[in-house]
Amino acid sequence: MDGTKAILVDVDFLQTYLENKGISQCQFAEEVGVTQSTVNRIMNGKRNPGGKFVTGVLQGFNDLSFDEVFSCSDNLLK
């Protein structure tokens, strides 16, 4: 909706990762330290991930790296 920069999530990658590990959106939320509502909004492109989400993912899943999951680009929110 605007041209501001934001951290983006590779939703497809994350989706696949979670499916392969059999982790539900709800479990994921808990591990990351945010609510299911927050995860869902981010996974469906209604919110950009903030510092709390990014940190939670990287701390909660040590096999994931910033560059794998996130990228830096322009805001794509609807």
Place this chain on the structure above:
Amino acid sequence: MDGTKAILVDVDFLQTYLENKGISQCQFAEEVGVTQSTVNRIMNGKRNPGGKFVTGVLQGFNDLSFDEVFSCSDNLLK
């Protein structure tokens, strides 16, 4: 002030990097796409870097990586 997770900046690293390159806080701010006030607040630990700052740094300075400049830990704000 609280125990929430946030992205942190390696201020010493960034400070040194900018000094070595002879880049002022103001020039840096412009390159990153935020204001000098925002850069200053982040460099002095009064604000955590947000998505705009992180993205601006990584896009504006291709020789910098997320892992070099940032880390994921608990909020240290005063």
Place this chain on the structure above:
DNA sequence: TTTGGTAATTGCCTTATGGTAATAAACTAA
């Protein structure tokens, strides 16, 4: 059919990020 787990959604609220001045202190060069 009913239970249970999951994903999707939404309204309301709080807090954090970032902008916009504007100002002050410090330092350097002319």
Place this chain on the structure above:
DNA sequence: TTAGTTTATTACCATAAGGCAATTACCAAA
């Protein structure tokens, strides 16, 4: 000394992230 640059600070404001709670829909297993 004065002008210019840089860093630090601050009050006020707008917007975005995230929580909370509740609801809906879907689908599989008992």
